[in-house]
Amino acid sequence: MKVLLVDDNDTITEMMSKYLSAKGHQCSVANDGRTGLALITEKKFDVVLLDLAMPDFTGIDVIESLHKSGKIKENKIILFTASSVTDGEIDALIKKGAHSCLKKPVKLAVLLQVIGG
Amino acid sequence: MFKKTTHTKLIVIASLLPIISFGTVGVISYYEINSFIDDENWVRHTHQVIEQSDAIEKTMLDIETGSRGYAITGNPISLAPYTSGISQITSQLDSIRTLTTDNPIQQANIQKLIPLVEEKISFSNKTIALQNNTGKDAGVQNVATLEGTRLMDNIRQVIGDMKNEENTLLEQRASVSQASAQNTSNTIIAGTAIAILITMISTIAIYKKMQQRDQIEKVNIELHFETEKLKERDNAKAELSAMVSHELKTPLVTISGYAEMLKDEAVLGALNKEQIHAVDTISSQTVKLERLISDIMDAQKMDLKKMKFNKRDFAIDDLMDEQIQIHSKLMDEKKVRFTNSTKEKLKIKSDPDRLNQVFANLIKNAVDFVPPSGGTIEINAARKNGDVVFYVKDNGNGIPQEKQDGLFKKFYQIDTSLKRSHGGTGLGLVICKGIVEALGGTIWLESQVGKGTTFWFRIPNNGSANHDLTEV
């Protein structure tokens, strides 16, 4: 699977890409929202793991942009958050086309399951 | 809020009263003045009748003078008063008759007057005819019979009666009119005085109310500012705790992730036994730390009344079975006999996730306090008056009576020396109480030192929350 990790915390992206690569996935990393959005629009990924709380251009901004450009359904976008976002906001994002939401910290086994493949 | 409506009502009434009283004075005055004008009209009418009577008398005199003068002089010019008298008398009589149609006495007088007038006229005609046909002396002789004078006296008599009648009426009517004038002015003066008094009282009342209202408004505004400030502070607190929770949880992602990875041979290679133990400890402590952060956040939300609730219909017996599943591993580890004695099949509408949270806290406490061997924990749910009553019962060391009151206070722990075996923070029961009460229920306990503790909580079906069901 082609997986894109978008998170401003690079220890998290490093850990996850290590794990997912070991499990046979192909990982790309973006450490801010704009880079993430650019990669999503340029290339095709099977799964995007998107952190919501990023400075400047947040995960919510990424979803809104993709929603506006109508490209959101082309990707399976999994939101990734540590409780700084309300359930209401998450519901709204899922309505806009995000696939699902994982709460930090997440069990890697669960992550693997959600990514599937 | 304050009773703003009664204030408004009072002010409206107080402003209407002067309008109403002045209006009343106006209406009464209008009627009074009208009746006064009426009375005045009657007075004028009487004057008209008297004038008309005088006119008739004068006309009759003219007729007499004309005919007599002609008898003496034989000169037709002398006849002029007679001719003009004849031409007026009929209309004068008609007019006085119409003027007095409402008065039977005057009508009778007129009835008397008319034959006299006719007689008098025919007498004068006779005088004139004698003069014309028989000669001057015959006319004079006729006049000299004094018949004419007698008739004229009779006419005067009747007209005098009529004028007397009218004068009596005039006196009556004048006094009525005067009384009514007095009445009108009295009414206007008294009414106006009363209306002015009412206006003054109303104005004072309105002024007082306005002052009160200003005062209340001021207090309201102050209260509003205070609440806003408090709200702001609450929001700031909520924001801060959300941020802290986020910041604390983020490092846990990598810590727990790497711990999990280490145990997966396929990722980072195989570990020896002791390394595995170290990684396991990291993992379990991370889970504890994560739970602790969540608990602190929940207790914080309880404070702010911002915990989110999600009520739905569900089966209580399923929820109870789940408890056994969720905690089976822990019970095995601690060698505790854990049973669910629920017999009824129960359906209610409440928040099962939050009830799970309550159970998790109570069960975790019970596990920590049961004896190391032979520990038993029993859970149960039963219907009672439409509510559901749950309990978690253990055979632990119990809680002394005097310590029970403080249990639901934040960071309260009975025995700090126990802390080693029971690694809590003193938040669990605070959260339980918060959740149960927010779901409209109550929580309490029964405990006997050395025998064990039972925590009870009662949840209403569809329990109305005491909370704003908002979320952080």
Ligand SMILES: Nc1ncnc2c1ncn2[C@@H]1O[C@H](COP(=O)(O)OP(=O)(O)OP(=O)(O)O)[C@@H](O)[C@H]1O
């Ligand atoms: N079943 C029980 N038997 C005996 N003592 C109990 C029992 N349940 C609670 N207590 C006492 O009440 C105290 C408060 O409990 P509470 O659950 O609020 O906090 P905690 O368990 O210490 O910490 P936390 O649950 O936040 O990790 C406990 O420390 C313990 O002394």
Ligand SMILES: [Mg+2]
């Ligand atoms: Mg506890």
